[in-house]
Amino acid sequence: MSKLIVSLSPHAHGNDTVERNMYGVIIALLPALLVSFYFFGLGSVIVCATSVIACVFFEWAINKYVLRNERNSILDGSAALTGLLLGFNLPSNLPIWIILIGALFAIGVAKMTFGGLGNNIFNPALVGRAALLVAFPAQMTTWPKVGQLGSYLDAETGATPLAIMKEAIKSGDASVLDQLPDAFTLFIGNHPDGAGAMGEICALALILGGCYMLWKKIITWHIPVSIIGTVFVIAALMHLANPIYADPFAVIFSGGLMLGAIFMATDYVTSPMTPKGQIIYGVAIGFLTIVIRNWGAYPEGMSFAILIMNAFTPLINTYVKPKRFGEVPAKQ
Amino acid sequence: MNARTFRIGGVHPEENKLTHEVATQVAALPKQAIFPLSQHIGAPAKPVVQKGDKVKVGTMIAEAGGFVSAPIFSSVSGTVFKIDTAIDATGYRKPVIIINVEGDEWEENIDRSDKLELVKDHPELTPEEIVNRIKNAGVVGMGGACFPTFIKLTPPPTAKAECVIINAVECEPYITADYRLMMEKADQILVGLELLMKGAKVNRGYIGIETNKPAAIELLTKKAAEAFAGSEYQVEVVPLKQRYPQGGEKQLVDAVIRRQVPAPPAIPVNVGAIVQNVGTAFAVYEAVMKNKPLFERYTTVTGKQLKNPGNFIVRMGTPMKDLIEVCGGMPEGDNKVLAGGPMMGKALTSIEVPICKGTNSVTILTGDDARRKEAQPCIRCAKCVGACPMGLEPYLLAKLSDLKNWERVEKEDIVSCIECGSCQFTCPAHRPLLDNIRQGKSTVMGIIRARNAKK
Numbered sequence: 001m002s003k004l005i006v007s008l009s010p011h012a013h014g015n016d017t018v019e020r021n022m023y024g025v026i027i028a029l030l031p032a033l034l035v036s037f038y039f040f041g042l043g044s045v046i047v048c049a050t051s052v053i054a055c056v057f058f059e060w061a062i063n064k065y066v067l068r069n070e071r072n073s074i075l076d077g078s079a080a081l082t083g084l085l086l087g088f089n090l091p092s093n094l095p096i097w098i099i100l101i102g103a104l105f106a107i108g109v110a111k112m113t114f115g116g117l118g119n120n121i122f123n124p125a126l127v128g129r130a131a132l133l134v135a136f137p138a139q140m141t142t143w144p145k146v147g148q149l150g151s152y153l154d155a156e157t158g159a160t161p162l163a164i165m166k167e168a169i170k171s172g173d174a175s176v177l178d179q180l181p182d183a184f185t186l187f188i189g190n191h192p193d194g195a196g197a198m199g200e201i202c203a204l205a206l207i208l209g210g211c212y213m214l215w216k217k218i219i220t221w222h223i224p225v226s227i228i229g230t231v232f233v234i235a236a237l238m239h240l241a242n243p244i245y246a247d248p249f250a251v252i253f254s255g256g257l258m259l260g261a262i263f264m265a266t267d268y269v270t271s272p273m274t275p276k277g278q279i280i281y282g283v284a285i286g287f288l289t290i291v292i293r294n295w296g297a298y299p300e301g302m303s304f305a306i307l308i309m310n311a312f313t314p315l316i317n318t319y320v321k322p323k324r325f326g327e328v329p330a331k332q
Numbered sequence: 333m334n335a336r337t338f339r340i341g342g343v344h345p346e347e348n349k350l351t352h353e354v355a356t357q358v359a360a361l362p363k364q365a366i367f368p369l370s371q372h373i374g375a376p377a378k379p380v381v382q383k384g385d386k387v388k389v390g391t392m393i394a395e396a397g398g399f400v401s402a403p404i405f406s407s408v409s410g411t412v413f414k415i416d417t418a419i420d421a422t423g424y425r426k427p428v429i430i431i432n433v434e435g436d437e438w439e440e441n442i443d444r445s446d447k448l449e450l451v452k453d454h455p456e457l458t459p460e461e462i463v464n465r466i467k468n469a470g471v472v473g474m475g476g477a478c479f480p481t482f483i484k485l486t487p488p489p490t491a492k493a494e495c496v497i498i499n500a501v502e503c504e505p506y507i508t509a510d511y512r513l514m515m516e517k518a519d520q521i522l523v524g525l526e527l528l529m530k531g532a533k534v535n536r537g538y539i540g541i542e543t544n545k546p547a548a549i550e551l552l553t554k555k556a557a558e559a560f561a562g563s564e565y566q567v568e569v570v571p572l573k574q575r576y577p578q579g580g581e582k583q584l585v586d587a588v589i590r591r592q593v594p595a596p597p598a599i600p601v602n603v604g605a606i607v608q609n610v611g612t613a614f615a616v617y618e619a620v621m622k623n624k625p626l627f628e629r630y631t632t633v634t635g636k637q638l639k640n641p642g643n644f645i646v647r648m649g650t651p652m653k654d655l656i657e658v659c660g661g662m663p664e665g666d667n668k669v670l671a672g673g674p675m676m677g678k679a680l681t682s683i684e685v686p687i688c689k690g691t692n693s694v695t696i697l698t699g700d701d702a703r704r705k706e707a708q709p710c711i712r713c714a715k716c717v718g719a720c721p722m723g724l725e726p727y728l729l730a731k732l733s734d735l736k737n738w739e740r741v742e743k744e745d746i747v748s749c750i751e752c753g754s755c756q757f758t759c760p761a762h763r764p765l766l767d768n769i770r771q772g773k774s775t776v777m778g779i780i781r782a783r784n785a786k787k
Contacts, residue, residue, distance in 0.1 A: 005668040005702045006423070006681055008767055010753030012345050012505060012674035012701075016715070016760040018708050075709070118709040118761075157659040162532040220718070273725060275718075317728075324723040324745055325340050325582065 002320075017219035018117075021268070022077030024218045029084055035189060035199040035205045036088070038249035041149030044198045045091035050096050054103035062112045072149060074287065076179040078117045080107055085125035088199020088259060088302065090132070093144045098136055102128040122310045123270045126303045131297075141298075143196050146189075161254035162299040165246045169294055174243040181297030183249035194288045201317040203252075205218025219266045222278035227261035235265055235319065245294070257289065260302035270310040277313075277320035287310050334544050337573040338355055338583040339592075343754045345576055345675060347544060347606040351508045351634050356516055356643040359658065361436060365408045365649030366686040367393060367429045368420045373480040374400030379429055385412045388440035389647075390625055396470075402480045402689075403470040404429075407627035407647035409437040421671040421688070423681045430787040431649070442624045450622035451526045455705050462620055463530035469619030469625045470689075474611030475510075475579065476672055478690040481612055485531045487601040494604030495536035496528045497588050498613055500552075501572060501579035503542060504673030507693040510610050512643040514541075514548040516612055522552070522559045522567075524613030527620050529565055532606050536586045537567040539610070542574045548754050576675060577752035581607045583721055595748050611692070631655070631687055635696030637663035646687045651692045653683040670695040670700035675753050694787040716755035716765060722748045726755030730765040733772025742776045749773050 013073055036044045049179045059079035063072045073079070086106050090099065106128030114120040144155035159167075161180055168176035179190035189202030200206070213219045235248035252258070265271060272281050285305045292301025334728040370376040375398035387393060392403040410433045417425040438444065451457060468481035487493050502510040514521060525537050539556070541549045553569040559760035560567045571589050573665070577583055579602050582593045584607055591603040598608050601702040608616075611630060618624040627648050639660025646655065652669065656662060662683070670677030671691050687694075716726035724745055745771065755765045 002680075003666060004681060005684070006679040007668070008679070008764075008770065009670075009672075009677055009751075010675045010766065011668060011670060011677065011679065011697055013705070013755060014343060014345070014757050015757075015761075016758060019713055020710070021713060021760055038510075066359060078711075080705050087727050116709065118711045124633055133775045220522065268711045271712075271714075273712065273714040273717050273727065319483075322717060322720075322725065323340070324595065324748065325586075325721065326592045326598070326748075327723070 003258040012080070018076050018078075020220050022081050022238050024216050025213065026077060026084060028212045028218070029088070029199070031208045032088065032199050032202060033084070035202040039146040039153070039189065039201055040092035040144060040198050042142060043148075043152040045150055046096070047094055047099060048087035049093050050099045051103055052080050052083035053085035054100050055079045055086065055102070055107050058104055058107040059112065062108060065115075067112070073117055076117060079107060081152055082111065082124045085199070085263060087130045089125065089129040089197050089256065089318035091140065091143045092198045093142075093151075093153050093157070094139055095153060097140060098132060101135070103131045105131040114220070118269055119270055121314070122307055123264055123267045126190065126264060127306050130298055130307060131301055146201065156254060159251065162293065165251070165254075166295070166299045168244050168246065172244055177244075177246055180246060180250055183247065183253055186250055186253035189282070196254070197256060200256045203258045205261055206258040212261075213266075217264070220275065220278070223266045223273050223282045224261045226279045226282025226294070227265055227286045228257070230283045230290055231257060234287065234290045254301045255293070255301040260289075261285075262308055263331065264303070265306050265309075269297065270313055272313050272316040272320065274317070274320055274322045276322065280316055280320060281309050281313065335571045336587050337575050338578060338586040339655075340673045340720060340723050341719050341754060342575040342577065342696075343719050343757050344574065344582075345505045345757065346506045348634070349508050349511075351507065351641045351643050352511060353633055354508075356512045359540060359644040359646045359650060359655060361408060361647060362650040362654050363433055364413065365406070365431045365433060365647065366418055366651065366684075367404055367406070367431070367649045368418070368686065368688060369397075369404065369427045370420070370515070370758065371404060371688040371690065372472040372480055374398060374402070374480060376427065377404045379415055380626050381412045381429065383412055383414050383470050386410075387412060387431060388437045388439050389440050389629065389725060391424070400480060400483060402472050402601060403625075405470055405625040405627045407588070407649050410434040412571045413636070419682050419685060421678045421685055421691075436442055443622040449523065451530065451770045454621070454691040457527070457530070457620065459531050459533050459604045460742050462527050463751070465620045466531065466616055469615075469624070470508065471615045471619050472626070472689050473609055474615060474629060474692070475609035475674065476590060476690045478729070481608065481616065482534055483601060484559055484606050484608065485599070487606070493533050493534050493601055493606050495538060495589065495606070496525065496532055497580070497584060497607045498525055498537065498539040498610050499579055499584055500541045500548065500610040501510070501584060502540055502545070502599055503511065503574070503576045504675050504677075504693070506634045506695045507631045507673045508634075509643055509692045511548055513611060513614055513630045514545070518551050518555045519559070520617040521610055522556055522611045523621065524615070524617035525567065526559075526565060528606070528608055528613060528683045534606070535565050537565060537740050539569045540570060540572050540578070540584050542578060544574050550605045559596055567674065575699040576651055577721055577750065577754065580721065580750050582750065595682050597744060612647045624680070626689060629687070629689065629691070630755055631691055632693040632695075633659045634693060635663065635698060636701065637665075637698040648688055651684050651686050651757055652680070655694060656683060656696070661711040663696060663698045665699050666702055666726060667696040676751070685696065696773060704736060704764070705762040707763045710761055710763055713760060715758045715760065719758040721752060722750060724749060726765045726769060729772060730763065730768035733768040738772070738776055741772050742779070746773050746776050
């Protein structure tokens with residue numbers, strides 16, 4: 001007779017897998033990826049491909065030659081996802097060698113040093129971006145204009161909407177904001193003078209991706225909604241108080257806000273575990289983003305806000321507990 | 333249908349109710365019946381027969397071994413072969429009484445007629461008398477937990493019962509025994525509910541049924557309206573949205589009357605509810621009205637690869653092997669045989685294990701269904717936190733248990749875990765969360781008991 005298999009319950013599984021979630025996020029990023037190819041052409045293809053290939057390669061090499069793991073984790077999709085997100089955060093005219101350094105930082109320093117998937121404190125893609133921003137401030141803050149499909153390193157650069165907003169605050173002159181495209185153009189991303197990191201250009205594509213992830217239950221609404229909501233409310237109040245601050249729609253549709261709120265802050269590993277904790281985390285990210293954008297040294301504060309809150313995630317996890325069953329007062 | 337459900341967590345396993353429309357058949361008598369002395373929560377029963385004694389169907393063969401305990405009755409007639417040990421559903425050898433079956437002779441005082449007895453025709457049935465008959469008939473919770481029913485009907489003086497909730501949820505995948513029972517014995521179940529309400533001295537009753545059983549909801553709603561029209565009892569059939577673990581006592585109380593039972597040691601009656609399985613209601617009817625002690629039950633024998641899965645009325649003590657043979661025998665390949673369903677059932681080490689009071693199903697998983705997938709590192713996706721119906725953090729409890737940090741894991745309320753397995757079901761990394769949590773929970777409960785003993 002064949003043998004009996006014995007194990008503890010449960011004996012059924014919902015068939016969810018790590019791969020399904022990781023590749024699910026990658027699928028959700030596809031609309032934004034296609035838009036970036038459409039707007040930035042060749043440069044975008046080169047930067048994204050380099051970043052993805054480099055991240056997967058570094059993960060493979062570190063697994064094999066440094067950690068000597070028998071099981072190589074590259075197929076779980078997390079390295080490719082980090083590569084794609086890193087690419088999305090870069091200007092489309094960034095030289096390959098700089099991208100390689102960014103990928104090495106992301107995978108080597110931020111992820112594998114801590115023990116690989118699940119153990120890193122900081123979002124690897126954002127660590128990669130932050131390292132590049134500090135090391136190569138000039139290359140990392142000049143952004144090609146859209147529509148130069150055939151160009152890569154030689155692309156003409158322009159001022160991003162966020163730089164214009166910052167300029168308005170610095171000069172105290174609200175008329176500077178007249179250079180901004182209208183909110184709908186920012187939402188679609190189709191503004192010829194506009195510029196920015198390639199993945200963040202089209203809020204619409206990113207929101208589509210976010211809806212896909214909500215539908216597939218890859219993420220919950222808590223983090224994106226609390227970040228975007230916080231930024232919107234604070235920006236609206238500031239705009240009402242003083243018109244040198246841009247209107248809230250322009251604020252939420254420009255820069256890395258959508259990319260950060262939907263795809264970077266929701267990174268499983270580095271975000272809090274409870275819905276309540278996720279809302280605290282999201283509100284804090286929104287608040288810090290506004291602070292850095294308006295008063296910090298950089299025009300964009302999203303990635304630093306997320307990295308700062310990544311550091312608080314363990315603390316949030318320790319002190320913010322879900323509502324236990326039975327703590328709800330009895331309803332008569 | 334405006335269906336209710338519980339308010340925290342939960343998952344939605346694939347139903348696989350293969351035997352929904354398979355009418356119940358009476359299982360053949362075994363050649364030899366095996367009666368474990370521990371078929372309930374509490375002290376094992378004490379044998380009152382000896383080797384060579386003749387017994388009839390319904391003869392008491394073991395008496396209650398303490399207050400929290402229940403007597404055990406023979407389901408067959410024949411001769412006591414021996415009092416020995418045998419492997420039970422836990423995988424350990426436990427004391428059993430083995431009876432060689434000869435003929436099918438019943439105790440004379442059992443009413444074997446089909447006549448439906450009504451409570452109003454039996455003025456002698458005072459609440460005390462009802463509870464007493466339930467106790468003496470060895471009735472325990474038939475949903476699987478097997479807690480002696482009479483104790484639930486006599487709550488501690490600190491709590492006051494307000495209603496009886498019949499658990500007809502059957503949220504475990506595969507199992508259809510309760511559904512078949514409802515479709516085939518609805519009148520008896522309603523009398524059983526009336527007895528339970530009278531015994532507990534309450535006049536409100538609810539029957540919670542998930543919406544994947546519309547025929548049962550319709551049937552019981554209609555019958556309950558007829559049966560309780562003009563009586564002092566208010567009975568409501570409550571359709572519930574399909575969600576696991578709705579059949580858990582605490583989840584069911586929350587779903588039906590919107591009250592949450594506080595953390596242990598609180599029990600449902602602390603919020604006024606007495607929860608009884610639908611099978612228990614039927615057993616109560618038979619025990620009180622027909623003088624028939626608990627020795628047979630509805631059991632589903634099922635599995636995707638099983639040739640003829642079905643529902644059976646089984647005499648307890650029948651080895652599962654007999655039932656599996658009737659259903660076409662063990663499927664080819666590696667199998668996992670469960671006493672119960674795939675979410676909370678126990679995997680058996682032998683198919684000689686008998687059907688007991690709590691065996692609602694024999695579920696056979698074959699091939700890939702029988703195996704766990706390899707665990708990967710936790711990606712901290714928080715899906716286990718979202719799925720936990722008790723509002724706990726399974727990833728944390730599992731980790732702390734693994735690290736043997738008992739003090740912290742107690743503070744994180746590990747003893748509230750109901751071991752439903754929703755966390756592990758939902759984990760994309762296939763981590764054995766509940767294995768670790770069970771270990772932590774039992775250690776912490778031991779520590780708490782030792783601490784209380786010192787006081």
